[in-house]
Amino acid sequence: MQMPLDALRDVSDEALLVAFGNGDRSAAAALTYRLTPKVLGYATRMLRDRAEAEDVAQEAMLRLWKIAPDWRQGEAKVTTWLYRVVTNLCTDRLRKARGTGLDEVAEPEDDRPSQDAILMQRQRMDALDQALESLPERQRQAVVLRHIEGLGNPEIAEVLDISIEAVESLTARGKRALAKALASERERLGFEDDGS
Amino acid sequence: MTDRDDRHMDQTLDTLFAEMRETPAVVPDALIARILSDAGQALDTRATEAATLSEARRPRGRHPWVAAAVAALGGWRAVAGLATAGVTGLAIGLGAPGAVTSLVAGYSDVGYEDAANGYGLDDLVPSFYALAAEG
Numbered sequence A: 001m002q003m004p005l006d007a008l009r010d011v012s013d014e015a016l017l018v019a020f021g022n023g024d025r026s027a028a029a030a031l032t033y034r035l036t037p038k039v040l041g042y043a044t045r046m047l048r049d050r051a052e053a054e055d056v057a058q059e060a061m062l063r064l065w066k067i068a069p070d071w072r073q074g075e076a077k078v079t080t081w082l083y084r085v086v087t088n089l090c091t092d093r094l095r096k097a098r099g100t101g102l103d104e105v106a107e108p109e110d111d112r113p114s115q116d117a118i119l120m121q122r123q124r125m126d127a128l129d130q131a132l133e134s135l136p137e138r139q140r141q142a143v144v145l146r147h148i149e150g151l152g153n154p155e156i157a158e159v160l161d162i163s164i165e166a167v168e169s170l171t172a173r174g175k176r177a178l179a180k181a182l183a184s185e186r187e188r189l190g191f192e193d194d195g196s
Numbered sequence B: 001m002t003d004r005d006d007r008h009m010d011q012t013l014d015t016l017f018a019e020m021r022e023t024p025a026v027v028p029d030a031l032i033a034r035i036l037s038d039a040g041q042a043l044d045t046r047a048t049e050a051a052t053l054s055e056a057r058r059p060r061g062r063h064p065w066v067a068a069a070v071a072a073l074g075g076w077r078a079v080a081g082l083a084t085a086g087v088t089g090l091a092i093g094l095g096a097p098g099a100v101t102s103l104v105a106g107y108s109d110v111g112y113e114d115a116a117n118g119y120g121l122d123d124l125v126p127s128f129y130a131l132a133a134e135g
Helices: A013-021 A025-047 A050-070 A078-097 A116-133 A137-148 A153-160 A164-185 B003-021 B029-057 B064-072 B076-095 B097-108 B128-134
Strands: none
Touching: A013 A025, A013 A050, A013 A078, A025 A050, A025 A078, A025 A137, A025 B029, A050 A078, A050 B029, A078 A137, A078 A153, A116 A137, A116 A164, A116 B003, A137 A153, A137 A164, A137 B003, A153 A164, A164 B003
C-alpha cells in the first residue's frame, strides 16, 4: 500500500523501514527525505568534500534499502545504524585519500548573496570546519556526533563501537583542542567577551 | 587560559555548534533521485527473487493427457482401485492354476464316462461316510 508523504510524518524510522521491507515505495521516499540531510551533513563534515559526501550518502542509503527486509526491530535505532555505516564509509575513504593535500580538497560552493551576516556566518562555519579538520579522526567523529548531530553519549558509543567513557574522553579532548584552535579567531569571527 | 577565557571559549564553541546544527545540509535533487532510484531497484530485485523462488517451489504440473485420462476414469481413487483389482487378478491367475483346474475337471465335465474320473463326495469331505456310519 502506498501512503502520501504527509501521512508518514509521524511514523517512526523503524516502522517506515519495515514498511519498505514489505514493498512500500512511499516509505522509501519518506525515509529518503528524512534521513538524507543527516547522512549528507555528517559525511560532509567528516570528508569536507561534497562529491565524496554525496557518494557516501547514496551508498549508506543503498545499504539501508538492502538490509530493510532483514531489519530486526527493537535492536538498534535506524539513525544509529546509519551513522555507523557513514562513519565506516568515511573512515575507509579518508584512509584511501590520506596523502592528498588539503589544498586539493575542493571548497563547497556557495552562490548566495554576499550579505554581511551571511558572510560572517560563513566565516564562522569555515573556521569551525577547519578546526574540526585539525582534530584526530576519532575525536572529530565524536565531537560532530555529540555537538552537531546531537546524539547522546550511549548512542555515540554504539556508533563508534567504543565505551561511553571513551566517548566522554574523546569529546572533552576534542572540545579542548577546538577551543585552542579557535582562541585566536574569536575577534575575527565577531565574538565579543559576552560570548555572542 | 584563565577560567574566564575558558568560559568565553565554551560559549563561543556552543554558539558555533548551534549555528552549524541549525544549518541543514542542502540535499541536491539529483542525489534524492539517485537514492530513490536505488530504493526502487532494490524493491524490483527483491520482487524478482521472490517470484523466482516461488516458481522453483511450485509443484510441477502433470502432462495434460495423463490428467485427462485420470479424470475420465473417475479420479485417482478410481485409478488406484482399478490398479489394485488388476494386480489381484494377475496374482490369482499366476498363483493357483492346478487346484482350480482339477476341481473344475471333477465337477464341470459332463458325461457318464468322465464321472468315474471325477471327484466323489468322500474326495471332497473324507470323513463323510465314517460320520454317516456312526449315525
